[in-house]
Amino acid sequence: MKFNKICIIGLGYIGLPTASTFAVNGVKVLGVDINTKVVDALKKGEIIIHEPGLRDVVAQAIDSGNLSASTKPEEADAFLIAVPTPFKEHEYGDFGGRRYKLADMGAVITATQAIVPFLRKGNLVVLESTSPPRTTIDLVAPILERSGLKAGTDFFLCYSPERVLPGQILRELIENARVIGGVTPESAKAGHDLYATFVKGKIIETDATTAEMVKIMENTTRDVNIAIANEFARLAEKFGVDVWEAISLANLHPRINILSPGPGVGGHCISVDPWFFVEAAPELTPLIYHARHVNDTQPHFVVEKVKQALGGLSGKKIAALGLAYKPDVDDLRESPATEIVYLLQNEGAQVRAWEPFKPDAKLDRISMATGLQDAIKDVEMILLLVRHTEFGALKPGEIASQTKARIAMDTVNAWKMDEWQKAGFQFHRLGDSKSPTLAPGASTGVVNQKS
Numbered sequence: 001m002k003f004n005k006i007c008i009i010g011l012g013y014i015g016l017p018t019a020s021t022f023a024v025n026g027v028k029v030l031g032v033d034i035n036t037k038v039v040d041a042l043k044k045g046e047i048i049i050h051e052p053g054l055r056d057v058v059a060q061a062i063d064s065g066n067l068s069a070s071t072k073p074e075e076a077d078a079f080l081i082a083v084p085t086p087f088k089e090h091e092y093g094d095f096g097g098r099r100y101k102l103a104d105m106g107a108v109i110t111a112t113q114a115i116v117p118f119l120r121k122g123n124l125v126v127l128e129s130t131s132p133p134r135t136t137i138d139l140v141a142p143i144l145e146r147s148g149l150k151a152g153t154d155f156f157l158c159y160s161p162e163r164v165l166p167g168q169i170l171r172e173l174i175e176n177a178r179v180i181g182g183v184t185p186e187s188a189k190a191g192h193d194l195y196a197t198f199v200k201g202k203i204i205e206t207d208a209t210t211a212e213m214v215k216i217m218e219n220t221t222r223d224v225n226i227a228i229a230n231e232f233a234r235l236a237e238k239f240g241v242d243v244w245e246a247i248s249l250a251n252l253h254p255r256i257n258i259l260s261p262g263p264g265v266g267g268h269c270i271s272v273d274p275w276f277f278v279e280a281a282p283e284l285t286p287l288i289y290h291a292r293h294v295n296d297t298q299p300h301f302v303v304e305k306v307k308q309a310l311g312g313l314s315g316k317k318i319a320a321l322g323l324a325y326k327p328d329v330d331d332l333r334e335s336p337a338t339e340i341v342y343l344l345q346n347e348g349a350q351v352r353a354w355e356p357f358k359p360d361a362k363l364d365r366i367s368m369a370t371g372l373q374d375a376i377k378d379v380e381m382i383l384l385l386v387r388h389t390e391f392g393a394l395k396p397g398e399i400a401s402q403t404k405a406r407i408a409m410d411t412v413n414a415w416k417m418d419e420w421q422k423a424g425f426q427f428h429r430l431g432d433s434k435s436p437t438l439a440p441g442a443s444t445g446v447v448n449q450k451s
């Protein structure tokens, strides 16, 4: 099947890279977003999100004349839906005392409804947004069929999950294997033809519900694996062990690959998607539920550790380094770092936050520093929350001369203990109760030779 023009609804972290990649590969693309800021920026060749390489591809796409933007769809050969599927903010489900989050499918519904007036016989519609199992069949198809056309017969309908890693989206979009789940085999074939425009990885056809499940299984597996790493960190603190050392030793086993503990799991994917399984079948998902619970409570674990190190939080001044949900991205959504700042402040601490990837972020009740020095100069503790490359490269000797702080805490294993101690800091690391927390010379009762 040949696609001359496609319409992509949702110009966020997935929709915009996808739209630009199609456009630079010779397809006419109309990018649609209800946010006029996004559309106006794109019309001027600008973007309002940070993703390595995206600015250049968008510029190329616009220069080619193939990418345009609007707030409304138009007729096209194919429609792609790439809108967010967050969870509801104030509504929860309950299964025997297990409180779980609920998917907010509002954006998928609105996007699907927007396509209906423009849907024609022979068109292809693809849902890319991560969605609960059966969404394509039970939610999207009935809305599209209000056009009078039948899914799988008059038009093709697929679910094809995006699986790209923020920070590497443009490369992974092209190189990753692509799963295409059709409501009929013919739909899957049409989806295959569309993505073959630029996908170099394998393109595999299956049914729509399998494809939906594949996506949530991937992110759920990662979430559960991070939860066990976080639980190991808690255990290590109880038993006088350095979890980072223990993990690196366990990972020497040929079939073990333990992930990294940290301040919690954030972002709009891994911290959200497992709830789709829990909501769809709470009676079948105790493990997935508890893993989510462990990761969601990890910020509280960090706050307790900070409290112990400072001997209380009230009135304590802390510099929080990093607010993003993970290293080297500007995305603050569902960020555990941000939650930690709020939790510290709720207990009376005064926090100055520095996020080099989003220095202008305006967050309710968070005092943003204008730079590293501004963040650290007048505090008691430097708290590392995100493993940004530039934070890993900080020189404790230089930091010591720019701050009053003599306590440093690393929640992501980016810093070398001996360097910070040599520079005169009391050093704490998440998951490491083996490390002496006081500077050399002071008596701790615990001796550690490691760095």
Ligand code: SAJ
Residues within 6 Å of the ligand: 130, 162, 163, 164, 165, 166, 218, 219, 222, 226, 259, 260, 261, 262, 263, 264, 265, 266, 267, 268, 269, 270, 325, 326, 327
């Ligand atoms: N994290 C840890 N420990 C680790 C790895 C990650 O605490 O060992 C934390 C990160 O700091 C972050 C969170 O987990 O807060 C999620 O980060 P991530 O890099 O694992 O994943 P995302 O959310 O950026 O992207 C994931 C990817 N899924 C998988 O790796 C299975 C990506 O391929 C998906 O396309 C994306 O979700 C998505 O859009 O669903």
